[in-house]
Amino acid sequence: ASDVAAAQQRVFNRIPGTTRPSRDGVISLRAGMDVLRNGLAAAGWRDTDFNANPNAKNRTFGYTPYMYSNGERGGPMATYLVTANARSNFKLIMNTQVRRVIRSGGHVTGVEVEPYLDGGFQGVIPL
Incomplete structure (x- = not known):
């Protein structure tokens, strides 16, 4: 388009x-x-x-x-x-999938993630 x-x-x-x-x-x-x-x-x-x-x-x-x-x-x-x-504010998190997006009104404030395979991360990543 x-x-x-x-x-x-x-x-x-x-x-x-x-x-x-x-x-x-x-x-x-x-x-x-x-x-x-x-x-x-x-x-x-x-x-x-x-x-x-x-x-x-x-x-x-x-x-x-x-x-x-x-x-x-x-x-x-x-x-x-x-x-x-190359950015200072970038972090690659492996073996992890998004569970849900956290919103406040019409704005996304974070991402809740959970392990997908061994060694994955569980928690909330604030944006």
């Missing part, structure tokens, strides 16, 4: 997506996709690059977009987490 277009573009700029995740840009093991491509194209479907055409969602097909850069997996763990980890 147009109201989030600018924010969406910032995410795409920070986390690049590609349909060719290898360093050389070559797609390996194409036989399966070639069979599907021929059948779908014969049925009137259109081959597209979903990164270049994110709104092409009707009777389209294409290679899966991956969050890779220079042949290495990227995504939020390689971008946002690195930035967050």
Whole structure:
């Protein structure tokens, strides 16, 4: 939607997506996709690059977009987490899941969490 277009573009700029995740840009093991491509194209479907055409969602097909850069997996763990980890007020809590959000009126004041696996944290994290 147009109201989030600018924010969406910032995410795409920070986390690049590609349909060719290898360093050389070559797609390996194409036989399966070639069979599907021929059948779908014969049925009137259109081959597209979903990164270049994110709104092409009707009777389209294409290679899966991956969050890779220079042949290495990227995504939020390689971008946002690195930035967050450099902040003095950031703490990564592992093996923990959110139980509920604590609100005061229309404002969130904390998050109640509980262990998900061994070593998880239980308590309230104030915001």
